[in-house]
Amino acid sequence: MKNFSMLFPGRVYFGNGCLEKLKDAPIRGRRGLIITGKHSSKKSGLLDRVKKILKNTGREIFVFDDVEPEVSVETVDKAAELARRYRADFFAGLGGGSAIDCAKAVSGIYRDRLSVKDYFDSNIPVRRDTGFLIAIPTTAGTGSESTRNAVLTYTEKQKKTSLRGDSMVPSIAVMDPELTYSMPKKITAYTGMDALTHAVESYFSSNANEITEILSFKAITLILGSMSAAYKKPSEKTARYNMMLGSFTAGLAFANAGLGAVHGIGHPAGAVLKLPHGLVNAVLLPHVLEFNLSAIGARLIQFKKATGIDMIKKIRALNKSMGIPGKLSGACKGAAKKIEEIIERVEYSASMSYNPVIMDAVKVRQILKGAL
Ligand SMILES: [Fe+2]
Missing domain, CATH: 3.40.50.1970 (Rossmann fold)
Structure with missing residues (x-):
């Protein structure tokens, strides 16, 4: 309770x-x-x-x-x-x-x-x-x-x-x-993956409650189910409808449950590397989920039982299909050299405080080493 x-x-x-x-x-x-x-x-x-x-x-x-x-x-x-x-x-x-x-x-x-x-x-x-x-x-x-x-x-x-x-x-x-039909493909991909990150991070947030969990789950399934179609065929009405509904329910969820380490690291990484917010989140999301496995492993299994979807595998496949690289150096040459600057700018209040694994600079370095 x-x-x-x-x-x-x-x-x-x-x-x-x-x-x-x-x-x-x-x-x-x-x-x-x-x-x-x-x-x-x-x-x-x-x-x-x-x-x-x-x-x-x-x-x-x-x-x-x-x-x-x-x-x-x-x-x-x-x-x-x-x-x-x-x-x-x-x-x-x-x-x-x-x-x-x-x-x-x-x-x-x-x-x-x-x-x-x-x-x-x-x-x-x-x-x-x-x-x-x-x-x-x-x-x-x-x-x-x-x-x-x-x-x-x-x-x-x-x-x-x-x-x-x-x-x-x-x-x-x-x-x-x-209003989203005219969105260019790249923006569809970046904003859609940002919405997915909101859904996933709020789902696993240590501040989630019974209502936000329902909203997050709904958002994850809507976005995972429609992201590809919205990207490939911008005027596909059902996909656009589902993406907007997914984005909205994810928004309601994270506005009340908070986010996690993807946003905690993604904000300073985006500012230092001058990359769009959604792109940075898309790259970081599977790395952070794998890092969080000790805390979220059982729920990932439950999610797979309920939906038939291997969440981390599906996110990686989606990124690849939309030309989003596996590491930030794929979007910004020399990203690895900026690791200290990013770590220095990470703040442990706000987003970071609700990550299911409690974060510190050592853990941020570990994630960034894999993601840069
Ligand atoms: Fe975001």
Whole structure:
């Protein structure tokens, strides 16, 4: 018996075409700022579509369209400045994890007239009365629509860091699988494997509870069953639907159960090697699972009995079929030489603290020696 508390997004619209539901959504606010990336939502016409839907509700809508991949603290500050100038009172993150995380961070800080760096440097908590927040993901992977944190790149310190606050969980999440049809193959692979990592790490997390375990299990089976089809045939509707459902359930699970050593090592490794988050996680995942065998071996056997799937073998085969290398040096030449720098930057709080095997620098080195 275990006591636990959980956080979920306020209202979720899920399913093909559900973007249109935004017109009837209970949005609190009159002046909205859509926060999105530089290219894809403009190119696909999605930005105009969202703008139109929101404008038709009688609200004033503004746009910040300068979010880069692995969004930086400088970009959050720029967007927050714009939010103050426009007197925005609600925010819509439209795009991949970076756009949604940027919107979450802006909603958390824009009323304070501080740089987001001040929150990290001086340990300032995010206020409770954040701006009303809508998440509209166009990838199936980050789970950002469910979590209370925004992952940002702290450029000067060359590290990824998280701004956290319960009030940063989106009030509305719009999960429309049709928005993922135009995702390039590489992004499908990286974001899908990130979602799988969320599902697997939350499943084995030492902080998991009865509900997150159900969500994680469902997410693992959905993603393992549909990843290949979504990668090979981008417009395959069932695969895209299942990937979005898998990503969403994984997000709900890890937002409440936490993650493990893949993310604990993956964040600094990605920052040092300048590799995408999903790619780093995909490479590290089988290495970390093998390292954790002493703690998770029995459950891996149970999983195989229930599903017929050898989880580690299946993950390796999926990576290979999508051109993801077995080691990080396959994606970044000279990665092995950076081992000390990565180890130095690993933090043992947050993600790492829920790994089923308690971690220290010796164990991180052992994993990295196999994975670099
Ligand atoms: Fe992740």
